[in-house]
Amino acid sequence: MTYEFDHHTAVHPNGDGSFAAELDRGWVVGGGVNGGYLLSLIGTALRATFPTKPDPLAVSAYYLSAGTPGPAEIAVDVRREGGSVATASVELRQGGETRIAALATYGDLDRLGDDVRTTAEEPVLPPPDECVANTLSPQEILEMAPMMGRFDMRFHPDHVGWVVGQPSGRGEIAAWFRLVDGREPDPVSLLMVVDALPPVTFDLGLMGWAPTLELTAHIRAKPAPGWLKVRHATRNVAGGMFEEDCEVWDSTGRLVAQSRQLARQPRPA
């Protein structure tokens, strides 16, 4: 069987280093196709480009225009391959318009050392059954974000006050996360997970779509099967923009991905 996520992120080599893809409408959110999903598409193309270095270590994406459901092209330009890592410049385009310009360094996570001296602290969440499921989202959120249908998310009850007009004001959202079809996480799917939660600005009472200017993700280890814990937060809302830091922890308690994005604040409705 093919999982939904693998079907939606499939890429087909054009024979010239570029790949054809189809942006699925199941990933629409706000005014476009989710940026994390597009990052996983780019990640799949790069995995095919570097068979002996199949894992993203660092990926930086600059979002130039909003993606729409339909055909897309992913052009890969290898900038350096040698030693244990490879770096490429990548563009995702639709109809001649660049949606994303990205840089990425790939390697083999299995060949890294096994030292772990993480001092970051794993998010504390009640058990999934005591959290708030995304299926309970208000209808307006589900309509704005068909993408939510791809996920089984369980939000920390303290982080969903915005649903009833009572945001915590802390600028933090944490949730359990898994794909709805049961597909287990891997390094490429983590590129999507870091941009899957609702904008952290919801927790500040700033509702609306928050367009990403730039997102960089570091994948630090292969995730174990099972639930992921995802937490993101902002500490610098200023000048019409905000940064959003995301951490993804796997079921063994390992910090497997870190990302930061710079986004525009949603305009007041």
Add this chain to the structure above:
Amino acid sequence: MTYEFDHHTAVHPNGDGSFAAELDRGWVVGGGVNGGYLLSLIGTALRATFPTKPDPLAVSAYYLSAGTPGPAEIAVDVRREGGSVATASVELRQGGETRIAALATYGDLDRLGDDVRTTAEEPVLPPPDECVANTLSPQEILEMAPMMGRFDMRFHPDHVGWVVGQPSGRGEIAAWFRLVDGREPDPVSLLMVVDALPPVTFDLGLMGWAPTLELTAHIRAKPAPGWLKVRHATRNVAGGMFEEDCEVWDSTGRLVAQSRQLARQPRPA
């Protein structure tokens, strides 16, 4: 008069969208030329490329090979210009070898909103005169890092135990910072400041050069004149790599820059 920093970061248009530069040997550190300095050179070339959008908002640099003192070329490929921001792909090359592949989005920091809802906390440092000056660095550090001669840095006394073999083990270094020639900070010089401190791994007792794989900086406001406070820290040392998060605060107490880099851990000496 021309300040040393402006002299060292001068770029000369070649007329084809690329720029000629000279990597000054005053910025050598460890096995190459400091990556933050190279980022400021790229930043200067982009400022010349976008006269009406002169400020870096986000810059992501992938370090492919170590820069050496001498001539360099900075090739700028504008990927999108329109509205309030412009995005370019940039490469810094020496003798046909790519040192850095970068993406950057530029804009006009003066045209952003004046809202500030920062919840990050400014580093607490004793007054500069009660901190430890970089001029007191051990001879071996000064020889490994001629770059230190460009700076007037005053380290938090709690963060320099590594100098006498007693690192705190916390993975944090904070310091007052200004350029030694009195040049005031600006958005482009902040691209250098975020990579100016000694590797945060020193504070973990891991001495040695820590090569950067990727560094992304967000410049969030124009810095006021005067001392900067710079703090960086790591929370995820694992698999032979670590992330380094840097914050730069200006003399008015505003968080003006945030960066994160992914670097390789120094090899044991």
